[in-house]
């Protein structure tokens with residue numbers, strides 16, 4: 001498993017003025033935004049599986065060509081692999097886990113797998129949206145809700 005102390009030199013982020021890389025040139029490209037929690041799920045999966053050299057990520061401030069040429073939903077994360085662009089973070093976590101070498105993140109046992117699915121579903125539909133909603137409120141409103 002990847003050591004938690006591994007330091008990674010992050011590539012310079014692309015921005016709206018950057019030229020598009022050549023799509024499907026054999027590079028496995030994970031397009032993320034460092035601040036995006038959905039992206040971070042897949043980024044962490046990639047890191048735990050020690051795929052830093054195999055899966056490159058290089059997108060932050062989305063240029064127009066991202067929607068036109070890479071991902072029509074214009075969302076991150078997306079993964080360019082085997083001449084396809086794949087989206088949706090939870091699907092990508094499973095995809096990266098099962099299509100690449102490295103330690104598996106997901107449990108094999110059926111019961112544990114069920115708990116994993118429940119936790120992930122809770123995080124996706126309740127926890128993360130609630131955290132985002134709380135960012136939009138001021139401290140007094142939040143305190144009055146406790």
Ligand SMILES: N[C@@H](CCC(=O)N[C@@H](CS)C(=O)NCC(=O)O)C(=O)O
Nearest residue numbers: 036037038074075076077088089090
């Ligand atoms: N359900 C998607 C959500 C991805 C998502 O909403 N990403 C945001 C950034 S955190 C995004 O790209 N938003 C741009 C947009 O909606 O146009 C997933 O889990 O991958």
